[in-house]
Amino acid sequence: MSKEKQPLTDTLHIPEPEDELTHPMKDYLRSERLPHIWCSTCGIGTVITAFITGLEKSKLEKEKVAVVSGIGCSGRAAGYIRLDSFHTTHGRAIPFATGLALGNPELKVAIISGDGDLTAIGGNHFIHAARRNMNLTIICINNFNYAMTGGQAGPTTPLKANASTAPYGCYEYPFSLPFLAESSGAVFVARWTSLHVRRLAKSISEALLKPGFSFIEVISPCPTLYARRNRLGTGLDLMKFYHDNAVIKHGADTSQVDIKYQESIIVGKFVDKDKPTFFESRNNFLKDRLGNHFIPYKGPEKI
Amino acid sequence: MKADPIGVATGSHYLDGDHACAEGAIAAGCRFLAGYPITPSTEVAERIAERFPKVGGMFIQMEDELASMAAIIGAAWTGVKTMTVTSGPGFSLMMENLGLAVMMETPCVIVNVQRGGPSTGLPTLTAQADMMQARWGSHGDYEIIAISPNSPQECFDLVITAFNLSERWRVPVLFMMDECVGHMTEKVEIPEADRIEITPRKYYKGDKKKYKPFNFNDSSNITPMVKAGDGYFIHLTGLTHVENGYPVISAEAQDKNVRHLVDKIKKNEEKICILEEDQINDAEVIVISYGISSRVALKAVHEAREKGLKVGVLRLITVWPFPEKRIRQLAKQVKAFVVPELNLGQVVLEVERCSSGQTKTILVPHAGGSVHNPNDILAAIEETVA
């Protein structure tokens, strides 16, 4: 870094090579793939740093954590995280992850994907994985639109917000994701924004350690499409908006946390309860019914 | 490697094709099945649901076929042998993630007990009209293996072959039964475990940091796999990728990646194809068939032989990859091919293509709902020699 201010005309000044290998998250990043594809002031990268911080905090063995993503901007998350990582088809991150989590019950599988991927095209998988209390941690990055394809309206686009397929404003009612998750059976439900990095990281570490279906919604700025179409400024302006309008209410009733266009956003940890996971229920039930005839699924043999 | 005796119900059984298929899968070492009920394939899942808890397997009934297919790919990467079961409408839904399995070169078996279509069609009646969907159903260029059994015994035997081919070539294998075979009950002999040959999955055992999940340079030497959870930190994607699994969006990467997917099957056609030939040597007409139609065709062939007509039989046990080489050879030798199938002309197109005008190709079509009247096949044979 040059200390002296250079004249603005000298834009071709190439700075000294940086010591990127010392980045504290290097062991968790596929650094060779950086810089990533996300736009300037997009919040997805911040969610990844919070995920890595949360994962470190959880002290889970790195080898035993896998990340699965679907399609879309957030769908690219898996590609930058140095864990077993899978970039699957649109909407199918949850069933793919179900296969991983059941195939090897020692794995903790986290899903990092977008609102459209998880709750529109993948909505059916979402509610059923929650119903079964599958051992999955879902981190849903909600930017209120389909950004990868150019800013179309989605299942979370607030009423009145503009989107490329809602050019006069959105007139469909949006999902309130924490309410959807809780009513479908999730045992852990939280919502934060990209600004709440420390609280988000803490929630992620709690969710990773929680057996069963845990769900975290992260409201995240989309500067290039959602913010631009709605004249909300840059991602930084949205971060300032979250700063001024996010209200932390732990334990809030999820039926009361819907998001309205540019109004206050209720964040916090809403649900944290205990319930046997799919795997535990299955084992206990079959053991009870079949006695010694039951051979529990042990996962693949070691090689 | 020999089969694990815990999953092998050795002995003589009286089973329908669906149940035999389930037993075959268990004998082959399948321990993960994700499925969704659909007539006429449900009995496979039902038998698995009953048997798996007693052999250490994991059965899950998913919310739909999209999920079932996605789940078996995920599970396959943890190191377990996986399968899903469906029929036409569900097969259509599976096409999306079948492409993902092809792209991630994931071994797994998809059973399609065919029924009449399009759409809901004939849920309880037979057809063979998904053969081209099996070949081309998912978007993009790829090659696939499809096997077509014609008896409950074969449902047992060949589903084991399906698992073996799938592991050998790291490719999803489609097991194309039909309602008739699925619901036909016959004697099924299940041999001793030590007489069942199993192809184990090949695992990589070298330096963890040097592992690459793909190798696009050698189409007959398939890259060993690793298991999620073993610290290889693999990245797999449905995007066009290079050998380390990372996506690269370019024409060059696309050429390497897709060419490999096609070549590993196409160039090894002769190693993969399983054909059954009978009375070929002196044949002037050859009846080419598969699945239940091949059994109906047999009656027509017997009658034709009794009438003194020189008719041979070629049965496609693997329908895909198509045995191009063999059909080209035979096309030079015979006057005609007769192709009976329970659709209005699918595999016949391939026969016609491979015979390249060197011989006549006659389709005996049937829209499905029942099997052919053998007399129709006989009439077609007689027509060719008349």
Add this chain to the structure above:
Amino acid sequence: MTYWRVPLDLNEIKIPHGEPRIIIKRCKGCGFCVEYCPRDVLEMSTEFNRKGYHYPEVILEDACVNCNLCEMICPEFAIFCIETKSKHPESDEVLRRKDKS
């Protein structure tokens, strides 16, 4: 700094010091770190990096307390702090001055 009541362990408390490191070529100039640094250590440079973005630079070297917020909020993995000893004994003074302002 004037305390309403003086903490008993005031003399034992050491204010941590950090030094932000910036991986300039990764930066996309979002300004999150500059905006949210609680010590206002950073400012956007007038220079561009290779991709044409302004990147942050350190303006108050000794003010960093190694809180790592920049590292966590950076969407580009382009900034982090390493713990250092204060280079200047008067650094605490810098902090005090800031707190008063």
